[in-house]
Amino acid sequence: VSKIIKIKSFIIIVLLIILPSFFTGCLNNSSEENEGDNKDLENVYVENFTFTLLDGNKKSTSEYQGNVVVLDLFGVNCQPCQFQMMVMDQISKNYSSKGVKIISIDVWIVFGETPGLVKDFIDEFKAQLDIVLDWTFGVDNASGTIFYKYVPADKGIPMLYILDKNGNIYYSHAGYMDYSSLSTKIDGLLE
Amino acid sequence: MKETIKNVLVVMLIAGLCLPIVGVATANDIIVGEISISPEEPTRLSEVTFTVEITGNDIEQVRIKVEECNEIMCYQYLLNESMTNTEGNIWTGTATLIHDDTVVGHSWLVIKSNGIWYDYRNDKTTWKNFTVVPGDNGGDNNGTDGGGNTGKKTPGFEPILVIVSIVVALFIYKKKRT
Numbered sequence: 001v002s003k004i005i006k007i008k009s010f011i012i013i014v015l016l017i018i019l020p021s022f023f024t025g026c027l028n029n030s031s032e033e034n035e036g037d038n039k040d041l042e043n044v045y046v047e048n049f050t051f052t053l054l055d056g057n058k059k060s061t062s063e064y065q066g067n068v069v070v071l072d073l074f075g076v077n078c079q080p081c082q083f084q085m086m087v088m089d090q091i092s093k094n095y096s097s098k099g100v101k102i103i104s105i106d107v108w109i110v111f112g113e114t115p116g117l118v119k120d121f122i123d124e125f126k127a128q129l130d131i132v133l134d135w136t137f138g139v140d141n142a143s144g145t146i147f148y149k150y151v152p153a154d155k156g157i158p159m160l161y162i163l164d165k166n167g168n169i170y171y172s173h174a175g176y177m178d179y180s181s182l183s184t185k186i187d188g189l190l191e
Numbered sequence: 192m193k194e195t196i197k198n199v200l201v202v203m204l205i206a207g208l209c210l211p212i213v214g215v216a217t218a219n220d221i222i223v224g225e226i227s228i229s230p231e232e233p234t235r236l237s238e239v240t241f242t243v244e245i246t247g248n249d250i251e252q253v254r255i256k257v258e259e260c261n262e263i264m265c266y267q268y269l270l271n272e273s274m275t276n277t278e279g280n281i282w283t284g285t286a287t288l289i290h291d292d293t294v295v296g297h298s299w300l301v302i303k304s305n306g307i308w309y310d311y312r313n314d315k316t317t318w319k320n321f322t323v324v325p326g327d328n329g330g331d332n333n334g335t336d337g338g339g340n341t342g343k344k345t346p347g348f349e350p351i352l353v354i355v356s357i358v359v360a361l362f363i364y365k366k367k368r369t
Binding site: 005008009012013075077078079080081111112113114117147151152153154155156157158159174175176 | 256260261262263264265266267268269295297310311312313318360363364367
């Protein structure tokens with residue numbers, strides 16, 4: 001009889017410990033969310049993909065092998081992306097000489113944005129802010145191939161990737177990132 | 192006089208020939224009014240009603256797309272709700288905001304006419320920004336851990352639950368033994 005009681009007690013204890021874990025597991029989905037970084041995407045090789053330049057020509061990311069690349073997935077009508085452009089401008093000015101390449105790809109083509117709209121966007125930066133966005137600009141296709149593959153469903157744009165010289169994802173970040181944080185990450189890779 | 196009448200008849204004939212062509216060309220034209228939003232400043236996670244006047248023939252379906260942006264990014268996932276023709280040319284639809292850190296929303300229409308979907312994303316008259324205010328059910332979310340999709344790290348109560356369950360378990364075990 002005492003053995004049965006012992007077993008029963010043990011089961012009750014186990015259940016009491018495990019049950020709250022179930023509930024906490026259900027609640028835990030937000031606490032493990034990141035602050036913009038996507039750890040699960042780090043050290044993953046970015047399959048080379050092709051995007052369309054604003055003049056209609058195609059370009060492959062494979063052409064950037066050997067360079068550190070900052071990939072900025074943006075949308076013209078996304079306000080945080082506009083602020084991110086100013087940071088990218090600073091990155092361009094300070095890191096081009098170190099071999100860092102910037103690629104900005106409009107991924108909201110899937111929502112109706114056009115290469116013409118991106119050109120207007122670049123012109124507006126020059127006219128309104130006297131900022132020349134002089135790095136590589138491109139667009140995704142109308143199906144949103146790049147958008148759906150590289151912008152996680154629970155995240156958004158701007159979506160930044162830093163790729164090492166072999167094309168591996170060294171760092172990724174969803175949302176606006178200031179110059180200091182972004183340059184620190186790039187420095188970490190260049191060292 | 193005779194010449195004038197002749198000219199008028201020629202003009203009428205040309206106009207008569209051209210008008211049906213123009214009519215066909217404009218039959219597919221859809222005029223979309225500005226989207227009105229109720230409430231104008233919705234709270235996070237709340238239901239928003241969108242109303243818009245659309246004139247044009249062959250409008251088969253209308254959907255409202257809603258994008259939510261927080262301070263640093265615009266979310267990938269869009270709300271995509273159907274609108275109904277409530278009266279005349281007025282279309283109404285509702286969508287429930289899904290993020291608890293939204294500060295700005297954008298809404299625009301996609302309209303199906305003659306089997307083709309038209310996206311009015313870049314039509315500034317329909318692409319409407321609206322400001323979202325924190326409200327009671329959003330914001331800082333301190334002390335809870337079920338706050339949705341913010342990605343914010345907020346203090347949770349999981350360790351407390353675990354500690355309480357261990358204490359209760361020990362208490363029961365001790366009681367059983369005595």
